[in-house]
Amino acid sequence: METPKAIISVKNLVKKYDDFVAVQGLSFDVYEHEIFGLLGPNGAGKTTTLEIIETLRDKTSGEITVDGFSVDKQAQEIKQIIGVQLQAAGYYPNLNLVELIELFAGLYGANIKPMEMLEKVNLQDKAKAKYKALSGGQKQRFSIATTLINQPKIIFLDEPTTGLDPQARRNLWDLITEIRNAGTTVVITTHYMDEAEQLCDRVAFVERGEIIALDTPDNLIDQLVNSGFERKKEVKKANLEDVFINLTGKEWRE
Amino acid sequence: MQKDIQNSNAPSGANGYSNTTATLALAKASFRSIMRSPSAVVFTLAFPLIFILVFGFLGGGGTHIDVGITPGSDVNNPVIGMMEKTGMIRLVKDKTKAEFDKLLEKGNVDAMIDVHRKVNAPAYSVNVVYTSASRDKGGILKSVLNNLFYDKTLKPSVAEIRESTITGREYKTIDFILPGQLGFSLLSTGVFGTAFVFLSLRQTLVIKRFFATPVKRSSIVIGEGIARIGFALIGALFIILLGHFFFGFTLIHGAVTVVNMLLLATLGVIVFMGFGFIISGIAKNESMIPPISNIVTLPQFLLSGTFFSIEAFPNWLQPISRALPLTYLNDAMRKVAFEGLGLWDVKFQIMILLIWGIGIYAVAVKVFKWE
Ligand SMILES: Nc1ncnc2c1ncn2[C@@H]1O[C@H](COP(=O)(O)OP(=O)(O)OP(=O)(O)O)[C@@H](O)[C@H]1O
Ligand SMILES: [Mg+2]
Numbered sequence: 001m002e003t004p005k006a007i008i009s010v011k012n013l014v015k016k017y018d019d020f021v022a023v024q025g026l027s028f029d030v031y032e033h034e035i036f037g038l039l040g041p042n043g044a045g046k047t048t049t050l051e052i053i054e055t056l057r058d059k060t061s062g063e064i065t066v067d068g069f070s071v072d073k074q075a076q077e078i079k080q081i082i083g084v085q086l087q088a089a090g091y092y093p094n095l096n097l098v099e100l101i102e103l104f105a106g107l108y109g110a111n112i113k114p115m116e117m118l119e120k121v122n123l124q125d126k127a128k129a130k131y132k133a134l135s136g137g138q139k140q141r142f143s144i145a146t147t148l149i150n151q152p153k154i155i156f157l158d159e160p161t162t163g164l165d166p167q168a169r170r171n172l173w174d175l176i177t178e179i180r181n182a183g184t185t186v187v188i189t190t191h192y193m194d195e196a197e198q199l200c201d202r203v204a205f206v207e208r209g210e211i212i213a214l215d216t217p218d219n220l221i222d223q224l225v226n227s228g229f230e231r232k233k234e235v236k237k238a239n240l241e242d243v244f245i246n247l248t249g250k251e252w253r254e
Numbered sequence: 255m256q257k258d259i260q261n262s263n264a265p266s267g268a269n270g271y272s273n274t275t276a277t278l279a280l281a282k283a284s285f286r287s288i289m290r291s292p293s294a295v296v297f298t299l300a301f302p303l304i305f306i307l308v309f310g311f312l313g314g315g316g317t318h319i320d321v322g323i324t325p326g327s328d329v330n331n332p333v334i335g336m337m338e339k340t341g342m343i344r345l346v347k348d349k350t351k352a353e354f355d356k357l358l359e360k361g362n363v364d365a366m367i368d369v370h371r372k373v374n375a376p377a378y379s380v381n382v383v384y385t386s387a388s389r390d391k392g393g394i395l396k397s398v399l400n401n402l403f404y405d406k407t408l409k410p411s412v413a414e415i416r417e418s419t420i421t422g423r424e425y426k427t428i429d430f431i432l433p434g435q436l437g438f439s440l441l442s443t444g445v446f447g448t449a450f451v452f453l454s455l456r457q458t459l460v461i462k463r464f465f466a467t468p469v470k471r472s473s474i475v476i477g478e479g480i481a482r483i484g485f486a487l488i489g490a491l492f493i494i495l496l497g498h499f500f501f502g503f504t505l506i507h508g509a510v511t512v513v514n515m516l517l518l519a520t521l522g523v524i525v526f527m528g529f530g531f532i533i534s535g536i537a538k539n540e541s542m543i544p545p546i547s548n549i550v551t552l553p554q555f556l557l558s559g560t561f562f563s564i565e566a567f568p569n570w571l572q573p574i575s576r577a578l579p580l581t582y583l584n585d586a587m588r589k590v591a592f593e594g595l596g597l598w599d600v601k602f603q604i605m606i607l608l609i610w611g612i613g614i615y616a617v618a619v620k621v622f623k624w625e
Contacts, residue, residue, distance in 0.1 A: 056465055076468055080271065084466035090458030094287040106279020107467040109271045150467075 004031035007154060007185050008053060013062035015048050015209075022048045024209040026062070030154075035176065035186040037200035039193070041248050045209040046189045047087050050156050053187075054084050067153055080108070083147030085140075087158035087189075091131040097142060098127045101149065108150035121145040121175060137168035144175065154185040161195060173199050197221075197240035205247050212247055276469045280477025281484070288447065288485045297442040298489040302435035306497055309431040319391045319398075322346040322354045324368035324381075331378050333369050340398060342426075358383070364391040393563035394430070397593065428501040433587035434560035436493050436515075437580050440522045441551055443486045448530025449543050451478060452622075456534070461624060471624065483523050490519045506594030514590045514597055518604075522583040525607050528614030535621035554580035579610040 006029035015023035023045040030036040038046045051057040053064055055075035064071040066078045091100050101114035118124045121141040126134060134142060140160050147155045157176070161169045169192070176199060180186050190196055196203050197217045204214040213220060217240050224246060225237045288294045321343050323329060329347070337343045346354075346363055357363040368381040382399065384392035455461045464474060494512055497503035505511040529550045537543045557564070557571065558580035567575060575581050586603035589595045597604065 054466055056462065076271075079466065079468040082466075084463070086459065086463060086466070088459055089463040090455075090460045091463070092283050092287060092460055093454065093458075094290040095283055099283065099286060103279050103283040104467065106282075107276050107464060107469045109275050109468070146463075 004034070006030065007032045007067050008187070009063075009065050010049070010053065011063040013049065013052065013064065014060045015045070015052060015057070016060045022209055023052075023059075026206070026209070026211055028204050028211060028214055030185060030187055031202075032185055033180065033183060034201040035180050035188060035199055037196045037203035038187065038189045038206055039191075039196055039203050040206035044206040046206055047158055049206070050158055050187065050189065051086075054082060054156055055079060056084075080150060081153045083150065083152035083155035083184075085143045085147050085155070085157045085160060089143070091142075091146075094130070096128045096130055097123060100131065100142075101145065104146050104149045110150045112149055117145050117149060118142075120148060122171075137164045137171070140164065140168075140172065141175070144172070144179075148179070148184075152184060154187065155179065157186065157188045159189050159191065161190060161192060169195065193240040193243070203240075205243075207248050213243075217243075271468055273470055273473050276467075277473040277477045277480070280469070280474060281480040284451070284478050284481035285484055288481060293450075294443065294447055294485065297446055298439050298486065299492060301442070302439040302489075302493055303496070305435050306428065306432055306493065306501065309427050318342055318344050319364045319395050320344050320346055320362065321395065322349065322357065322363040322366045324354070324366050324383075325349070325351055327368045328370055328378070331369050331371070333378055333380055334367075337367075337398075343395070343398070358385045365395050393565035397588075426502060426504070428497055428503045429592045430563070430588065431561070432493065432497040432501075432503050433515075433591055434558075434584050436490055436519065437522065437558070437584040437587060438551075438555055438560050439489055439493065440486055440519055440583070441526050441554055441580055443482065443489065444523045444526025445529045445533065445547050445550055446543070447482055447485075448478070448527045449533035449537065449547055450540065451482075452531065452534035453537055453540060453543060456623060456625060457539070465624075479524070479527060482527060483520055486523045487516055487519055490516060504592050506592065511591055511594065515587055517597060518583065518586050518590065518600075521604065521607055521611075522579075525579055525611040525614060528611060528618050531618035531622050532614065535618070535623045554578045557581070559584045579607055582606045 008030035010029070011027050013023055013026040014021070026045075026049060038049065040046055048057065052059045053066060053071065055071050055078050059071070067081055069077045069081075071078060092103060095103065097118060098114040101112075101117050104110075105112050105114070115124060115127060118127055121144055123134075123138060123141055123145065126138060126142075131139065131142065144155075144157065144160060147157070160176075161172050164172065173195065176186055176188070188200065190199075200217060202214065202216050203220070205212050215223075220243045221238055221240060224243050229238055229242065229246065231238055231242065319342060321337065323334070323345055328334075334345065338345060346357075349357070354363065354366060358366060363385070365385060366383040368383075370379050370381075380399075382395070384395070461474070491512070494503065494505070494515060498505055529547075533543060533546050533550070537546055553574075554560075557567070557575045558578045559575065560580070564572060564575040564581060582603040586600040586607075589600050589603075590597070
């Protein structure tokens with residue numbers, strides 16, 4: 001197997017909000033054409049990290065390059081090669097889906113057919129609907145469609161499946177896998193460990209702004225099993241959810 | 255060469271990005287959104303039209319101004335003749351000086367006029383006395399008289415006057431009301447529309463999503479501006495044409511006057527949008543926008559000569575009126591529409607608007623928030 005090429009490289013990333021240190025010295029690489037998962041409890045710093053890579057927030061210190069571009073000096077270039085789905089975002093009011101896609105095509109300077117974009121996420125029947133009138137899963141699919149408009153090299157999906165029913169989630173997994181198979185690198189955050197296990201080539205666990213584990217889901221599970229871990233109910237030895245709980249503890253987070 | 259090939263392979267190369275495309279895409283989206291937003295349409299069109307309808311019908315044949323002819327005045331002269339032909343001036347004759355003084359005091363007569371032939375010259379000297387009891391009509395009379403004297407038909411030689419036909423203009427209520435309503439429509443579109451849009455785009459994180467695209471901030475502002483100005487001008491054109499064809503609003507030079515009015519409207523909206531940018535920056539949520547906007551719009555609605563000539567206000571209020579930008583927009587609009595002046599003739603009003611614009615945008619740059 002050839003050595004994978006890093007398309008995103010994060011070194012010693014630190015982010016402070018006033019006195020509060022949200023991200024403390026993160027370092028990781030994302031390889032080309034992989035699906036990379038950022039996992040971790042609420043408030044761990046996943047969204048903060050993603051938005052700094054996306055050039056939407058300033059970092060306090062550290063170095064980040066995206067496809068060779070530095071976030072400090074080449075934000076504009078980075079924006080042209082990435083697609084971004086924000087954990088919380090809205091769309092221009094009073095416009096239907098086709099019109100929204102047209103707007104984004106203009107903003108990216110991309111020459112695309114809106115209906116084809118909607119077909120990719122199976123929303124062609126909702127072409128004339130307003131964003132507000134979509135169901136949760138349809139909204140997420142639409143958001144993903146907007147990330148594909150500029151044929152990006154990398155897309156960032158911040159909790160795309162939160163609040164979706166199991167079918168909608170599996171639907172999205174298929175979509176995300178297709179996008180990756182078409183050659184796009186995917187960085188995703190999720191709170192569903194089955195999803196990360198199923199979808200991600202590699203995952204990083206973030207806890208209080210630090211990476212506490214980074215590997216393929218398989219390796220992480222194996223490590224846990226080898227350490228003598230056993231599930232109470234013996235169906236399978238363990239799943240990634242066990243790794244998550246084991247790594248980050250059981251108590252409730254804010 | 256090598257570099258070019260690489261760039262053309264990139265999904266959207268840095269060289270290929272067009273700010274103009276992005277700006278226009280935003281303008282189009284924003285315009286569509288405005289046209290579908292009921293409040294925008296109500297503020298820009300419905301309110302002004304209601305007032306125009308009400309005053310249009312109430313006003314009927316237009317305002318009349320009663321002008322007394324001072325006993326002893328020359329009555330067979332072209333000045334008086336032209337005033338009679340305007341159709342709005344009713345001349346009151348054959349009363350004594352004492353009777354006139356009483357009428358003038360009560361405002362039953364709006365002004366007195368005294369015309370004398372100058373000694374040794376073919377010209378006339380005209381002496382007008384206004385009354386504080388009827389300031390608004392006095393103001394109208396003033397502009398009618400200015401208008402008559404400005405008119406090339408009234409030359410100081412009797413022979414020349416006889417040569418040309420005199421077409422007096424009727425100064426109707428609509429001629430006063432429409433520019434005022436137009437000005438107010440521009441003010442509310444500029445202030446409310448801009449404030450609401452930028453606050454809600456910021457709060458619903460639409461702008462944040464925009465920032466994840468290569469679009470420039472200036473494109474966002476300019477795109478929104480183009481849409482809002484376009485919408486305001488369509489509204490203005492609609493109001494002007496409706497006023498002209500249904501209520502006889504006077505457009506002295508026809509299409510040229512309309513174009514001049516639209517240019518003034520553009521300047522007005524741009525200045526007023528500045529208030530909107532400021533308000534979107536200081537408002538914490540949408541419910542704070544109407545009260546703050548009203549602080550800006552209501553005084554101008556009441557004091558800028560929207561319904562009454564500001565001459566009708568008490569003396570202490572007039573300096574306030576004369577400080578407000580809408581006063582100058584209204585003034586310029588009326589002069590352009592009724593008196594037929596060109597934009598250069600209202601350069602003073604334009605200059606005041608520009609000064610306001612510079613001041614407002616200087617503040618807007620400081621308080622505007624993107625996130
Ligand atoms: N704009 C901000 N100002 C101050 N603190 C912030 C800001 N944004 C995030 N934080 C704090 O930084 C920490 C990390 O937040 P972040 O949104 O990155 O977490 P997350 O891992 O994405 O959580 P979640 O799983 O809930 O989405 C949190 O404690 C949060 O309160
Ligand atoms: Mg988050």
